[in-house]
Amino acid sequence: MIHVRGLTKxxxxxxxxxxxxxxxxxxxxxxxxxxGLLGPNGAGKTTALRVLSTLLKPTAGTVTVNGFDVTTxxxxxxxxxxxxxxxxxxxxxxxxxxxxxxxxxxxxxxAEPLRQRMEHVFDRLQxxxxxxxxxxxxxxxxxxxxxxxxxxxxxxxxxxxxxxxAGLDVLVARALLQTVAELREQGKCVVFSxxxxxxxxxxxxxxxxxxxxxxxxEGTLAELRERYQENDLEELFFQLISxxxxxxxxxxx
Amino acid sequence: xxxxxxxxxxxxxxxxQLRDRRTMFMIVVLPILLYPLLGVAIVQVSQLAEEAPxxxxxxxxxSVPDDPPLVExxxxxxxxxxxxxxxxxxxxxxxxxxxxxxxxxxxxxxLQAGLAVQYGQYDAALYFPSDFxxxxxxxxxxxxxxxxxxxxxxxxxxxxxxxxxxxxxFARLVDVWQRWNDRFxxxxxxxxxxxESIFAPIEPETIDVAEAxxxxxxxxxxxxxxxxxxxxxxxxxxxxxxxxxAGEKERGxxxxxxxxxxxxxxxVLGKLLTIMLFSGLTALLNVVSMGTLGWVVLSKLPGxxxxxxxxxxxxxxxxxxxxxxxxxxCLGIAAFARSTKEGQYYLMPLLLGTIPLAVLPAVSGMExxxxxxxxxxxxxxxxxxxxxxxxxxxxxxxxxxVAAVTLGACLLAIRWAVAQFNCESVLFRESExxxxxxxxxxxxxxxxxxxxxAAAAWCGIVILLVRFFAGVVMPxxxxxxxxxxxxxxxxxxxxxxxxxxxxxxxxxxxxxxLLLRWPPWLAPLAAAALAVALHPAVKVLQAxxxxxxxxxxxxxxxxxxxxxxxxAAPFWAVAAILALTPAICEELAFxxxxxxxxxxxxxxWRAIVLSAIFFGLTHSILQQSLVAAAxxxxxxxxxxxxxxxxxxxxxxxxxxxxxxxxVSVSRYVTDRWPALECLLRPGTEDGQVFRWPAVLAGGxxxxxxxxxxxxxxxxxxxxx
Numbered sequence: 013m014i015h016v017r018g019l020t021k022x023x024x025x026x027x028x029x030x031x032x033x034x035x036x037x038x039x040x041x042x043x044x045x046x047x048g049l050l051g052p053n054g055a056g057k058t059t060a061l062r063v064l065s066t067l068l069k070p071t072a073g074t075v076t077v078n079g080f081d082v083t084t085x086x087x088x089x090x091x092x093x094x095x096x097x098x099x100x101x102x103x104x105x106x107x108x109x110x111x112x113x114x115x116x117x118x119x120x121x122x123a124e125p126l127r128q129r130m131e132h133v134f135d136r137l138q139x140x141x142x143x144x145x146x147x148x149x150x151x152x153x154x155x156x157x158x159x160x161x162x163x164x165x166x167x168x169x170x171x172x173x174x175x176x177x178a179g180l181d182v183l184v185a186r187a188l189l190q191t192v193a194e195l196r197e198q199g200k201c202v203v204f205s206x207x208x209x210x211x212x213x214x215x216x217x218x219x220x221x222x223x224x225x226x227x228x229x230e231g232t233l234a235e236l237r238e239r240y241q242e243n244d245l246e247e248l249f250f251q252l253i254s255x256x257x258x259x260x261x262x263x264x265x
Numbered sequence: 266x267x268x269x270x271x272x273x274x275x276x277x278x279x280x281x282q283l284r285d286r287r288t289m290f291m292i293v294v295l296p297i298l299l300y301p302l303l304g305v306a307i308v309q310v311s312q313l314a315e316e317a318p319x320x321x322x323x324x325x326x327x328s329v330p331d332d333p334p335l336v337e338x339x340x341x342x343x344x345x346x347x348x349x350x351x352x353x354x355x356x357x358x359x360x361x362x363x364x365x366x367x368x369x370x371x372x373x374x375x376l377q378a379g380l381a382v383q384y385g386q387y388d389a390a391l392y393f394p395s396d397f398x399x400x401x402x403x404x405x406x407x408x409x410x411x412x413x414x415x416x417x418x419x420x421x422x423x424x425x426x427x428x429x430x431x432x433x434x435f436a437r438l439v440d441v442w443q444r445w446n447d448r449f450x451x452x453x454x455x456x457x458x459x460x461e462s463i464f465a466p467i468e469p470e471t472i473d474v475a476e477a478x479x480x481x482x483x484x485x486x487x488x489x490x491x492x493x494x495x496x497x498x499x500x501x502x503x504x505x506x507x508x509x510x511a512g513e514k515e516r517g518x519x520x521x522x523x524x525x526x527x528x529x530x531x532x533v534l535g536k537l538l539t540i541m542l543f544s545g546l547t548a549l550l551n552v553v554s555m556g557t558l559g560w561v562v563l564s565k566l567p568g569x570x571x572x573x574x575x576x577x578x579x580x581x582x583x584x585x586x587x588x589x590x591x592x593x594x595c596l597g598i599a600a601f602a603r604s605t606k607e608g609q610y611y612l613m614p615l616l617l618g619t620i621p622l623a624v625l626p627a628v629s630g631m632e633x634x635x636x637x638x639x640x641x642x643x644x645x646x647x648x649x650x651x652x653x654x655x656x657x658x659x660x661x662x663x664x665x666x667v668a669a670v671t672l673g674a675c676l677l678a679i680r681w682a683v684a685q686f687n688c689e690s691v692l693f694r695e696s697e698x699x700x701x702x703x704x705x706x707x708x709x710x711x712x713x714x715x716x717x718x719a720a721a722a723w724c725g726i727v728i729l730l731v732r733f734f735a736g737v738v739m740p741x742x743x744x745x746x747x748x749x750x751x752x753x754x755x756x757x758x759x760x761x762x763x764x765x766x767x768x769x770x771x772x773x774x775x776x777x778x779l780l781l782r783w784p785p786w787l788a789p790l791a792a793a794a795l796a797v798a799l800h801p802a803v804k805v806l807q808a809x810x811x812x813x814x815x816x817x818x819x820x821x822x823x824x825x826x827x828x829x830x831x832x833a834a835p836f837w838a839v840a841a842i843l844a845l846t847p848a849i850c851e852e853l854a855f856x857x858x859x860x861x862x863x864x865x866x867x868x869x870w871r872a873i874v875l876s877a878i879f880f881g882l883t884h885s886i887l888q889q890s891l892v893a894a895a896x897x898x899x900x901x902x903x904x905x906x907x908x909x910x911x912x913x914x915x916x917x918x919x920x921x922x923x924x925x926x927x928v929s930v931s932r933y934v935t936d937r938w939p940a941l942e943c944l945l946r947p948g949t950e951d952g953q954v955f956r957w958p959a960v961l962a963g964g965x966x967x968x969x970x971x972x973x974x975x976x977x978x979x980x981x982x983x984x985x
Binding site for chain 1: 269270273280516517518521523525526527528689692
């Protein structure tokens, strides 16, 4: 479903010159699978997801989503995905219903099927109470629900969620993770970025640990535990990060 | 292009804007409520100001004339006012000649009165010399005796232009004095038993033909309404553009929108149509409201009529392209900004740049002609002025060029806006702290083989600015030696200097940047031949430009002075200063550093045009700038095709040499070979030395040579 090979992304940076945001990242994500991108802030998770959703063009490497190349077939790729960005942004002067409807229409859904689908999504995400609430008056949890709703309203085969639970309280975060798990059961390919270990342990079928643009480890949780002889994911994560930092320091010296 | 996505985006943005208080304030509250309220307030305040009495000091009351009477009690005589009640508006105070107002200063009562006005004790003063009444009596007696050549005594009006109130008092005094003068004249005529009619002025009969066409008093509208319409169209586009682009970035919703199936061009078009709609509505409602208010308030004044309906229809039609142009420009600029605040700052220069283009034609009496109609915004103001004045034939005549220029500018602006939305460095720019040291370090540390487009633009701007200020400061040379020194200093220090300095400091390969490599051996010869072949066409273009935008008297005088200086100098010296020096210095700057920088983006033709525009702008006379920019495109093409600066320099040298010597050379040639007069016509006033066969033959040859350059394999291809 998603094939990433040697994905590299450079940015011009005033302070550091050319900044390598992603350095030859490769992974595959299959349908009915939740693929986790785990890494600290600034690791390159958002950049990777922005490339997957065609917002950024890769400097090098190839990325295909459901058979379409993100560089040459960007508009076909965007029809295959539902993207939820990390910033929980919603339109201040639109209601929840209007926002989800707008994105459904942009995805080409006709009026009646869209209404039925929206009823289903609003029921499932328990959003009927905020149906007519303007974005400006929504809490973070409400905004997050709207973002999820507009990402899945067109029933895409690929769902990309960037830090979906950031800033949410326990109840809303739990409901949202449940929704993500249901998407897997529906056969969707979900790419999920986070820096919370528990979410990865609970949810992800495969995981890639990213730090400073480099992929430090990739595989199922069981594979990673076996490979690094460490059952505690948090401990494993810190070990990999420390080792990477030491290698970098050695190279710099 | 999916029109469904455009429609969806448009509908969403309209709904969003209609729920925005700022937008609704601009398009509804401001025109419908605020202007009428402001109008009422202005009328009230202006009435207060108009009716406020002013204080006048009369120095030398004893000398005030009694016949005809001027002062009655503590007021001017009421009969000297129209209506008489206005007499109360001049409050009089009196000071005898020997004891004026209590102001410290000189003893002269007239100077004392001046100080009293200067210090604001009185708004104006009327000074009667001590012998005024006596001399007036003598005048009357002499008049009755039938004497001629009599001298009338004169009072002195004292006021200050530093205060508006003093000027108002002065105007009232003048009014009173004119009426008193009328009475004085009539009394004199009566004393001589002469009829008053002998001094009656001949009042011509006037006919206003505009009354028959319904354009009576339209002149004021024709000046005001086009400017208002365009400025409101821009202001109306300003806030929605910032909100729809920078605001959407700031709120973080743009990322989600761009990941939807809608193409960037569809999103841009949807946003553009929204901005256009609100720009148009803002302009329409504001102009209608201000126009109505102005008409209600000012309709009682003479020479002031209603807005002609046909002119109003022209304005409504013009609103569409005007809104489109301003909306696209605002959209492109706002897309570049990271926040609404930043967007407002970026849009301010657009507003400042548009104001003179819109206002100049209205205040300067500029005529609607082909040249002016080709200037964006200005052409539209002029065509609307003509339509409002009822000159429909003139407006229709210049409609095609105005429409073409506006449409062209509009398409360019839209293309630019779409490009902004396709540029990820624009859309996902992170906030960076402004640190000059960091920035300078970045410039040197992250150098590339050739400069960036930004460095090229900066180089062009630096050259333009230093050239401008040097032109203001440098004295005008009076002889060839001074002229040569000025040109050399300007070319070397102000044009080549910045480009070379930036080339060595900001690039890793100055050689590659400045195109310092040998071209194919035939290329310099072909460039020289191209300059010769193209020269007649360039002269035709130059003559056309001079016809469109005639040179002012001052510029013509300066050019004649320059011709005189150059004609006295030897040919080789003129060629060295006017041809060789610019060929080296200007080419290093414009086809070297600047063209290389603009080519970084990969758009070769855009780079050629931009470098040519900067090249044109360095020529201080507008007419020369236009021709130089056109020639710059050809030279830029040669530089790109050969990847070398040499053909560009050769072309430039030959072109400038021909330009400086065409008249004298053509005279020499036709003197020796008279048969060539079928191609050349020396000695013409306009400097146009080529006949049409020469222009056509040269043009065909130029096309052939350019085709040769086009087929030339690039240096990179040769290396491969």
